[in-house]
Amino acid sequence: MIELEGLTKRYGEKVAVNHLTFTVRPGVVTGFLGPNGAGKSTTMRMLLGLDHPTAGDVRIDGRHYEQIRHPLKYIGALLDAKAMHGGRSAFNHLLCLAQSNGIPKSRVAEVLDTVGLTAVARKKAKGFSLGMGQRLGIAGALLGDPQILMFDEPVNGLDPEGIHWIRNLMKGLAAQGRTVFVSSHLMSEMALTADHLVVIGQGRLLADTSMADFIRENSRSYVRLRSPQQERLRDVLGQAGVPAVEAGSGILEVDGARSELIGELAAEHHLVLHELSPQQASLEEAFMQLTAESVEYHAHSDTGPPDTNGWAGGTGTEAVSGGGWGEQWAREQRKRKAGG
Amino acid sequence: MSSGRVLVLKSEWTKIRSVASTVWTLGLAVVVTVGLGLLISILVSNDFDSMNARERLAFDPTAISFAGMGLGQLAMIVFGVLVVSNEYSTGMIRTSLAAVPQRAAFLFSKIAVATALALVVAMVTSFITFFVGQAAMGEHRASLGDPGVLRAVIGGGLYMTLIALFSMGVAAMLRSPMLSLGILMPFFFLVSSILGNVSATKKIGQFLPDQAGQKIMQVVSPLDDDTPYGPWGGLAIMGAWVVVAVLGGYVLLKRRDA
Ligand SMILES: Nc1ncnc2c1ncn2[C@@H]1O[C@H](COP(=O)(O)OP(=O)(O)OP(=O)(O)O)[C@@H](O)[C@H]1O
Ligand SMILES: [Mg+2]
Numbered sequence: 001m002i003e004l005e006g007l008t009k010r011y012g013e014k015v016a017v018n019h020l021t022f023t024v025r026p027g028v029v030t031g032f033l034g035p036n037g038a039g040k041s042t043t044m045r046m047l048l049g050l051d052h053p054t055a056g057d058v059r060i061d062g063r064h065y066e067q068i069r070h071p072l073k074y075i076g077a078l079l080d081a082k083a084m085h086g087g088r089s090a091f092n093h094l095l096c097l098a099q100s101n102g103i104p105k106s107r108v109a110e111v112l113d114t115v116g117l118t119a120v121a122r123k124k125a126k127g128f129s130l131g132m133g134q135r136l137g138i139a140g141a142l143l144g145d146p147q148i149l150m151f152d153e154p155v156n157g158l159d160p161e162g163i164h165w166i167r168n169l170m171k172g173l174a175a176q177g178r179t180v181f182v183s184s185h186l187m188s189e190m191a192l193t194a195d196h197l198v199v200i201g202q203g204r205l206l207a208d209t210s211m212a213d214f215i216r217e218n219s220r221s222y223v224r225l226r227s228p229q230q231e232r233l234r235d236v237l238g239q240a241g242v243p244a245v246e247a248g249s250g251i252l253e254v255d256g257a258r259s260e261l262i263g264e265l266a267a268e269h270h271l272v273l274h275e276l277s278p279q280q281a282s283l284e285e286a287f288m289q290l291t292a293e294s295v296e297y298h299a300h301s302d303t304g305p306p307d308t309n310g311w312a313g314g315t316g317t318e319a320v321s322g323g324g325w326g327e328q329w330a331r332e333q334r335k336r337k338a339g340g
Numbered sequence: 341m342s343s344g345r346v347l348v349l350k351s352e353w354t355k356i357r358s359v360a361s362t363v364w365t366l367g368l369a370v371v372v373t374v375g376l377g378l379l380i381s382i383l384v385s386n387d388f389d390s391m392n393a394r395e396r397l398a399f400d401p402t403a404i405s406f407a408g409m410g411l412g413q414l415a416m417i418v419f420g421v422l423v424v425s426n427e428y429s430t431g432m433i434r435t436s437l438a439a440v441p442q443r444a445a446f447l448f449s450k451i452a453v454a455t456a457l458a459l460v461v462a463m464v465t466s467f468i469t470f471f472v473g474q475a476a477m478g479e480h481r482a483s484l485g486d487p488g489v490l491r492a493v494i495g496g497g498l499y500m501t502l503i504a505l506f507s508m509g510v511a512a513m514l515r516s517p518m519l520s521l522g523i524l525m526p527f528f529f530l531v532s533s534i535l536g537n538v539s540a541t542k543k544i545g546q547f548l549p550d551q552a553g554q555k556i557m558q559v560v561s562p563l564d565d566d567t568p569y570g571p572w573g574g575l576a577i578m579g580a581w582v583v584v585a586v587l588g589g590y591v592l593l594k595r596r597d598a
Binding site for chain 2: 040045048049050051052065066069070071072077079080081083084085086087088089092095096099100101102140268
């Protein structure tokens with residue numbers, strides 16, 4: 001179990017991670033989501049004791065990373081595929097890691113086989129493609145057969161077969177009861193892998209929820225209707241206080257998940273329905289909704305210069321001043337929850 | 341020593357033996373030191389007959405055979421710098437510190453392994469250089485049994501080792517290989533010897549690490565020598581510089597984000 005408490009990191013003026021508090025539990029894949037520059041990698045580096053937190057604390061089963069003896073046997077991490085000496089062979093790269101933590105040499109060949117790099121084990125890492133480097137990094141994470149695994153954007157550079165493989169690998173590891181913490185900015189990818197979601201933006205926690213709950217709370221659900229008696233159907237629904245809007249090509253849409261009510265109303269008034277289907281926006285759409293707000297925030301902002309690098313959150317002053325789309329989104333969430 | 345420390349030493353040994361730069365830097369140090377030492381020994385001994393009495397009095401065949409070290413030490417500097425700064429320039433440092441989060445254990449194991457290797461290579465180089473140089477000097481040669489000669493030859497090995505160790509400390513502070521080499525190479529090749537030999541700056545210059553350390557390789561003192569320290573005193577001054585550099589490297593590594 002990984003526990004973060006008020007974890008904060010400042011780089012000069014820039015607040016990269018802002019008072020993060022959440023827990024990563026064993027037995028599930030926890031997705032760590034946020035746009036570029038949200039602070040995911042920084043958070044992971046602090047977890048591994050690489051960067052010192054400005055404030056707050058992060059503990060792994062109650063201990064700081066530096067207090068763990070032979071940490072590779074306890075927690076395996078893929079941070080950056082390029083975090084290795086290119087002049088060293090894949091085998092020797094893993095061997096020096098294994099030796100430092102008292103992991104038997106035989107394990108090196110095993111993990112090389114697991115990630116499919118046996119054929120190039122004696123080749124220098126600098127000749128590796130991005131995907132091969134990524135696989136070698138994953139091999140390093142698996143080396144000590146740890147109970148906790150952490151991957152920073154593991155699918156980066158992998159081919160479709162590789163993506164499929166890492167997805168199953170992570171699910172398999174979680175199914176064995178391990179803690180799997182994986183970052184991404186691809187919602188669609190997380191939808192296929194993660195059971196739990198932690199979303200951050202500009203260093204702040206936006207959501208900490210199960211995948212299903214996240215979708216339910218953040219995507220618009222509506223009912224799609226088709227009927228040969230469209231006009232009458234609209235009138236009936238309107239009188240019952242269920243407004244329907246035309247969505248083109250003979251389709252009506254009703255906000256909310258109210259298919260039972262609509263079906264009963266239609267039956268009561270002897271209306272023919274050709275379609276009555278509850279719809280829910282995908283996780284990708286839910287995330288796009290967050291994006292849209294961030295874009296909106298920056299477009300309408302007159303307190304700071306326009307953000308030119310997308311949603312990286314731009315200038316430090318902006319982050320410090322406490323604005324940002326994350327804030328706005330969180331506020332709306334609270335409103336929504338209070339209202340519904 | 342704890343078993344954990346032994347494991348880290350083993351791991352650092354794997355690291356150092358599995359990169360090409362180790363072989364070429366240390367190989368170059370041997371070749372340049374011995375080769376240049378031989379060349380200068382031949383030239384100087386040919387010159388002996390044309391020297392005057394005073395010059396003959398200060399003639400130091402041991403020190404002359406070490407003349408190649410001025411250039412050979414540059415390869416030792418490259419070795420010391422690369423061993424440490426490779427971790428940073430490749431990004432390996434994060435993987436390394438994730439495996440060994442105790443930063444003292446990480447840095448001091450790395451430095452211990454690299455220094456031990458440098459010591460072996462430097463000692464061998466020093467003895468080869470001495471014997472090859474003396475062989476070239478014919479009747480003017482010194483022998484290991486002469487007073488102070490064995491001390492100078494062993495001292496030559498220690499000097500080369502300390503140069504490498506000093507470079508490791510500096511690289512640990514500066515992290516960038518280019519910056520470290522850009523400062524150390526010109527400093528030890530030019531700046532220091534100028535400061536140590538020009539009379540205006542000599543008083544301070546002679547306390548620089550290499551100027552002080554080189555004293556141990558002298559068997560015969562130069563004419564009107566007023567150096568305020570002896571051979572071991574000089575090596576101790578150099579040792580103090582090394583301690584400061586390595587501790588500086590450790591303190592910064594401990595404090596900084598990786
Ligand atoms: N060493 C550093 N010095 C200064 N600023 C930094 C440093 N590391 C990160 N930052 C800043 O902190 C913020 C968070 O960066 P981080 O790399 O953690 O984001 P991320 O969520 O991993 O983004 P991405 O999805 O692009 O990988 C960014 O604005 C970045 O510029
Ligand atoms: Mg990142």
